[in-house]
Amino acid sequence: MQEICNSLVKWLREKAEDAGCNGLVFGLSGGIDSAVVAALSKKAFPNNSLGVIMPCHSIKKDEEHARLVAKALDLKTVKVNLSDVFDKLLIAVDDDGSNDLATANIKPRLRMTTLYYFAQKHKYLVAGTGNKSELTVGYFTKHGDSGVDLLPIASFVKQEVRELAKYLGIPEIIINKPPSAGLWENQTDEEEMGISYKELDNYIKTGKADKKVKEKVDRMYKLSGHKRRMPLIFEYDK
Numbered sequence: 001m002q003e004i005c006n007s008l009v010k011w012l013r014e015k016a017e018d019a020g021c022n023g024l025v026f027g028l029s030g031g032i033d034s035a036v037v038a039a040l041s042k043k044a045f046p047n048n049s050l051g052v053i054m055p056c057h058s059i060k061k062d063e064e065h066a067r068l069v070a071k072a073l074d075l076k077t078v079k080v081n082l083s084d085v086f087d088k089l090l091i092a093v094d095d096d097g098s099n100d101l102a103t104a105n106i107k108p109r110l111r112m113t114t115l116y117y118f119a120q121k122h123k124y125l126v127a128g129t130g131n132k133s134e135l136t137v138g139y140f141t142k143h144g145d146s147g148v149d150l151l152p153i154a155s156f157v158k159q160e161v162r163e164l165a166k167y168l169g170i171p172e173i174i175i176n177k178p179p180s181a182g183l184w185e186n187q188t189d190e191e192e193m194g195i196s197y198k199e200l201d202n203y204i205k206t207g208k209a210d211k212k213v214k215e216k217v218d219r220m221y222k223l224s225g226h227k228r229r230m231p232l233i234f235e236y237d238k
């Protein structure tokens with residue numbers, strides 16, 4: 001674990017240096033993925049790591065957990081409350097509430113905009129928190145939480161992220177809570193995806209799973225391919 005963390009820290013420093021940047025900024029949600037990214041960032045850039053806490057009609061517990069992580073890591077944070085901006089945007093687009101996902105996906109896209117403000121201001125890169133399990137099935141918002149400069153934990157499935165979290169001293173309460181995108185009340189990743197992380201991780205790591213799980217993951221992987229690629233480009237040949 002020590003070797004993996006050392007390589008990750010080295011990689012973060014190299015990538016920031018290549019980009020002419022001094023540090024990293026990331027959304028600190030109170031969940032395990034951003035806690036691990038925060039811990040790695042703090043190791044790579046002890047004085048240039050910024051966790052942004054961005055409630056957007058979020059439950060109070062999330063912020064409490066984000067602050068718990070920040071305290072454990074002695075991490076600098078800033079809070080930007082996006083609830084009013086979100087409400088105003090819904091009015092501006094005249095949201096009729098007919099498509100819950102279209103509405104909910106505004107939240108990660110507002111967070112992405114906020115992170116790029118701080119990135120440019122401080123000459124930091126935006127670190128994403130996506131892991132291999134989520135990326136495989138497309139469980140992220142296009143140009144929202146996936147709108148980032150680098151993805152340090154994208155090679156690790158959720159279970160491996162848990163192991164990294166234990167090694168990095170992330171508080172137990174964060175490691176053990178059910179993963180949630182927090183886009184609506186009582187949302188959990190596993191319920192929305194319709195598969196457990198255990199099944200998903202096992203399939204990714206071994207290629208083995210129940211027929212139903214295999215079919216489901218394969219379908220989700222295929223359907224979400226556009227999220228892992230550059231936008232479609234019209235090739236014009238003169």
Ligand SMILES: Nc1ncnc2c1ncn2[C@@H]1O[C@H](COP(=O)(O)OP(=O)(O)OC[C@H]2O[C@@H]([n+]3cccc(C(=O)O)c3)[C@H](O)[C@@H]2O)[C@@H](O)[C@H]1O
Pocket residue numbers: 101105108134138139140141142144145180181183189192226227
């Ligand atoms: N074939 C295609 N080629 C090119 N573009 C295509 C496309 N199909 C759809 N699109 C575009 O993609 C859009 C749909 O994608 P997207 O906007 O992402 O929307 P969608 O995948 O429907 O929703 C995002 C999912 O990720 C979950 N999520 C979000 C944020 C964080 C986390 C987390 O746990 O970390 C999870 C969320 O709960 C939801 O299930 C369409 O509106 C369209 O613009």
Ligand SMILES: Nc1ncnc2c1ncn2[C@@H]1O[C@H](COP(=O)(O)OP(=O)(O)OP(=O)(O)O)[C@@H](O)[C@H]1O
Pocket residue numbers: 026027028029030031032033034035052053054055056058062108111129130134145179180181182
């Ligand atoms: N309230 C929030 N404040 C700051 N950043 C947030 C917030 N909610 C989400 N994010 C950012 O968006 C990323 C995607 O988080 P989300 O809560 O949707 O699920 P996740 O992939 O399980 O991540 P995590 O385990 O870090 O919560 C987070 O890791 C974080 O960087």
